Amino acid sequence: MMPKAKFMIGNEAIAAAAVHAGVSVAAGYPGTPSTEIIENVRKFGPDVYVEWSVNEKIAFETAYGAAMSGGTGLVAVKHVGLNVASDPMFSSSYTGITGSLVIVSADDSSMWSSQNEQDNRFYGLHALIPVLEPYDVQSAYDLTLKAFEVSRLFHHPVILRTTTRIGHVRSNVIYEDHHEPLRGKVIKDPNTYVLAPENARSDRKKQLERWREISDYLSSLCSYEPDGGDSIIITGGISYSYLKEALEDAGIHTNVLRLDATVPIPESAILNHINGIRRVLVVEENDPVMEMQVADILLRNGKAVEFHGKDLIPIEGEMTFEKLKAGLFAFFGMKYSGSYFQDEPLTPRPPALCPGCPHRSSFFDIKKGLSRVSMQNSFFSGDIGCYTLGALPPFREQDSATNMGSSLGISNGVFRSTDQVPVAVIGDSTFFHSGIEGVANAVYNNTAEIIVVLDNRSTAMTGQQPSPSTAIDIGNVCRAMGIEYVETFDPFDVDAGEKAVQQAAEYVKKTLKPAVIIAKRACALEVLEKVDSETPKAYVDSNRCTGCTICYDFFTCPSILPLSNKKATIDDSCIGCGACVEVCPFNAISVKGEKPAGWEEAWNA
């Protein structure tokens, strides 16, 4: 088989390796920085079954089921997604699998697009699942292959843990394109796979046995690079790449031990390289997962060394040369002088809702509708999606957004503790991910709240993956679950939107029951992908424009800009959606130009 080379991001490399390893079932839920893994599996392996599941738990179970039947399963999620899938994940370590199961945990160190930067290597320690960590893009490919091999060899799940600068770094990767999906067959082994207490107790023993065997095996998955002296630096993951470059540049000679499996760290891996060593530095990104294990091994084997780790290398944020060098140089008694210049403190440039985004219109309508019933100061229980940006001015319509599906549970708690009717705001994909149970709870426990579903027909934030809302009607779901008040409105129709919000609020106040209103209009980026020809454009009639500022300061479409005389103008980024037309109280905005074929259908998908 001739190796090929391709310039690709780490996530593509992982997808290629999964296909090469014979993956037959791959599932996930989109989330940065994991999304491109599942997206690319299909590209490398057109005959692999690939699925965007409704959430990470289902995705996990899908891959787990494939592995249970002897097939090769892949589940790829972001770090917080693994929290959602953690229930079956712990079970998978008990039962083991017949085929192979690789779990990619794409951790977002520095929180580029996440609510936290949890270090999922702890899941490995907690659930007894080995964790392999690539240190660059090529090793992401190589170690993905290894992860499938280890899983198949020991009939045990394996976590491949990446961080943002593995998955979202582009480099030339050498790979092979051989593949043949390894599918399963129906295997009946209830004594293993039915975790009734008696089976679970027997599985537990086998799990611990496998854990010992795996631990022994993993001692070979490391690279020892001796370079003299009585110090050793133990490292893994992306930190290794920073370390190697820093040592070379600074001309520091020291022994380096890179562990490709950072959980569990076998005793032999450390003890084989510790003779004559007096000083140890553990260098790792985020939490002291390696450090704890290494310290434990040294202590239990009576190795008295000077030991450093998180006292020199910060826990917080992704690895950088600045963090590494400050700690590394301190370890060697040298001084690191950082950069000379400082970033200019400019006005922050937060991400913004796109031109044509229906969420902007929804937030505008919600605010106006609630004002009609003096509820504009309600608690806005928000959620995870593009609409989380509604927390920013001028809208400020997300008072919390803590985790996927949080809007409904948090709003229930806020209502119970304050007796004030809250507004829960959730997107369509998030609704099916983990909001739907919150609706059931609102009916079951009778929560007086306004539930606004922003249905843009898409899992938009991660790049317009499909959403279950295109197959299942959210209104019907809510009615079937016992919500008596369900209305749908078009967010671009300001009057209808305001009225829908006002009437729902009045209903909730009167009946003290939950109401659902659904703002339904497609994601603008999805619309643009569906039409071929030029879109119309909106224009401001400067004779009518009074410079009232509503369109650019209160509606804040990025295409609408203020002129020096405070009047508005609309630039080339306008997509002609027309949402601003009704926003202008002076009828100064109009849309000109032909609508392309399929325009209305795309918006109303």
Next chain:
Amino acid sequence: MGGGMERINILLAGVGGQGIITMGKMIGNAAVNSGIKVFVAETHGLSQRGGSVQVHIRIGNVMAPLIEKGKADYIVGLEASEALRNLSYAGKGTVFILNKQTIKPVVPKVNTPDLEIVLQRLHGFRYYLVDGERIARDAGNPKGSNAVLIGFMVGMGFFGEMQKKAFEMAMITDPNVRCFNAGYAEAMTAKKTDAPEKIVTG
């Protein structure tokens, strides 16, 4: 592939939606076409929607993806003011390549950053101001200012041994190749006349 070439650190700064990730891809592909090791570090997700975006490009004998602060050889402001937001990556010898464009942050009651103020703050640095939008428009691809800036940098000789051909092959579309060549021509003119180059010593 690997060493063999001196290290080049390029920080691209701009606004999500400007084509900054594509710009990183194009430069990265040119390095691959030249047989030189390269890392391009991107941020995805929310950063794509009108927010500040940075792409780190490291070429040559490199192992890690992110540039060390103070060590960028070139800072490219695809949106001029975004270069300032990343000043900590500059050292005394850093060269700035600024696209002559400023974009208003999508925040109420905030004005578009003033280009003159941006240039004042860069007092003491060597910088080039390139009218990427105009050059791209004239070359027939209004969205090709990223390719224009690459062409300009190649024309100025900022990419060491990497050949012009390697970049042309990396431009993805023909309109981009035209923009690239227009940027290249702009650099040739600049070298002759010194016109768009500003070197202000403090």
